[in-house]
Amino acid sequence: MRTLEFLARLCSILSGALLTGITLMTCYSLVGRNTTGDTIVGDFELTGVATGAAIALFMPLCQLKKANIIVDFFTAKASPTTLVKLDQLGAFFMAAAFGLIAWRTYLGGMNAWVSQSGSMMLGFPEWIVYAAMTPPLALSAVIALAQALLGDKFVASEEASV
Numbered sequence: 001m002r003t004l005e006f007l008a009r010l011c012s013i014l015s016g017a018l019l020t021g022i023t024l025m026t027c028y029s030l031v032g033r034n035t036t037g038d039t040i041v042g043d044f045e046l047t048g049v050a051t052g053a054a055i056a057l058f059m060p061l062c063q064l065k066k067a068n069i070i071v072d073f074f075t076a077k078a079s080p081t082t083l084v085k086l087d088q089l090g091a092f093f094m095a096a097a098f099g100l101i102a103w104r105t106y107l108g109g110m111n112a113w114v115s116q117s118g119s120m121m122l123g124f125p126e127w128i129v130y131a132a133m134t135p136p137l138a139l140s141a142v143i144a145l146a147q148a149l150l151g152d153k154f155v156a157s158e159e160a161s162v
Contacts, residue, residue, distance in 0.1 A: 004143050008060035011136045015057035022050040042122035049119070049129050056105075056133035059140040063094060066147070084151050092148035098141035106134045 025040060026047060032038040040046075062068065066087070075086060109130025117126045 001146070004060075004139070004146060005064060007139055008064045008143060011057045011059075011139065012061040015054040018050050018054050018057070022047050022054075042119065042124070045119040045122055045124060049124060053129055053132040056136045058136075059098070060136050060143055063098070063140045063143045063147070068094065088148050088151045091144045095141050095144035095148055098137055098144055102134055102137035102141055105130055105137055109134060 025043060029040040029043040032040070070090075075083060078086070109127045112125070112127040112130055118124055119126065
């Protein structure tokens with residue numbers, strides 16, 4: 001369990017570093033464009049690429065903390081046992097969804113590798129984005145599956161201490 005939590009937190013840190021770098025690049029490009037006329041060619045392409053990877057990198061921690069949207073209108077008066085079972089069922093569906101997305105992302109990356117497709121202005125290889133997205137999506141599936149199988153026994157360390 002600790003390994004999954006460590007990996008989820010590592011993915012989150014990588015995502016934060018990636019977004020920080022992209023933010024600094026965007027600021028540099030905007031200041032340069034508005035002061036000296038210099039800009040970073042293709043900055044919008046790099047921003048799109050990094051944002052896609054960052055979203056996937058945040059998913060494991062989101063799943064670990066059970067931070068997905070839950071509509072509890074119909075289950076507000078359900079027993080704790082029923083809520084645990086419904087949470088396990090939801091986690092199972094999330095595991096299936098993340099597994100499917102990870103599989104299709106992997107196949108998309110392989111297709112981008114074979115076709116050597118790249119972005120329009122920079123020719124940035126698209127397979128790199130898929131390669132950055134596939135592991136955290138697969139990790140999200142594993143975390144959700146652990147939550148589905150273990151229920152309340154699988155708890156992030158912050159939740160356990162509260």
